[in-house]
Amino acid sequence: MPLADRAALTCGRTRRAAAGRRDRLAYPGAMDALDRLAAELLRLPPSCGPVRLVAIDGHAGSGKSTLAGRLATALDTLHTGTATGPAPVLHLDDLATHDEPFAWTDRMLRQVIGPLSRGEYAHYAPYDWDRRRFGPLRPLPPAPVVLVEGVGAGRRVLRPYLARLLWMERGPEESWVRGRHRDGHELADFWDGWTVAETRHFTEDPSRPFADALVRECGEGYVRLPGPSVAAGAHQTITYRDGSPAAN
Template sequence: MPDAIVTYPALAARLLTLPPSCGPARLVAVDGPSGAGKSTFTDHLAAVLVGAPIIRSDDFSVPWDADPLTWWRPLEMAVLDPLRDGRPAVLRRYDWHHDRYGPQERIPPAPVAIVEGVGAAWAGSPAAYRIWIDAPRDLRRARALDRDGPEYAEAWDAWSTRESTHFTEDGTRARCDLRVDGTTFTQHRFRTPT
């Protein structure tokens, strides 16, 4: 059976029909291993979900040698708890290049909020919809080292092992509502393996 081709507007329409899962918001979790294409996919999806805030694991300080869920408690306190109460969240996004947090940013409750990063769709997430993005390990590693620099090769390899252990123990991939091929999506559509 051939893979299915889906457009971002079609996915956005589906998401807007879901019941809210975090206060008034339908929380969409975009998860998968490092370098799979989560950030790019999330940007394309958010472009059609006008006004949908994106909160990324990279917005928090997560050392290379940390547990993949290190960012979850700070996410809950800064973003999810206020949104759950229907209040705006206040987030200071971490700047990895300068090793510091940026200015406070107000995140108002919205019909859809996207949480993206390793661990976004874990069992404890209040996600209304979970998306798994994956690509072959060699491609993911090349993307990550192109993004972060070749000096992070050893750290990325160790991180890859930790995230793989997390995904296996949590059963993340099996829990996801949608699987996306991270090798071929474009700005307008993506492929879901069948």
């Protein structure tokens, strides 16, 4: 990565007066870096009909939703010339359920991938985690870039439709501590079951070895590094030894 890009993505020391603003804004250097990433994504060839489908994967609690929101705003500003509203983001929490935390691929292919690949609006039914049932259909436009964020966004069945796979680089234990703190004691039992399910999923269907870029949160900014798929090369095979990826 060019030194300028790495420097711009490196964490800044600016402190916001209001802590609540941190969910919406990064410091200026980080936003410039997100603008560059957004510009790169817009230059990619479409991967799903007219859409460049970009996945943001990583462990639960790693910061995927925050990155997706900031990147969506950067994409919208570049595409329209003004911040009229963030680019479309599909949160996989809307497709998962209590009973099927990862068995949502059929819904994804039928409700989202199929229509987008034809250049049509997708309509998916978001799951209501409080009422434990699916809600009314929600539209998802075939925008130039559509972000898909959530655990398993880079899974095997979806990778053929992705223009890029970004991996939020934060370890599972640290991510889960963040997630538990965010959700409070009321969801402690849910998290106990989730960590087991997530570990099983990534053991059987890992995403990180196929990521085009690793994104690390640092203070109020991000550091972007080449992903394992770039380091391994297009014609090299990813294998595993003792649970660790290695390029052959």
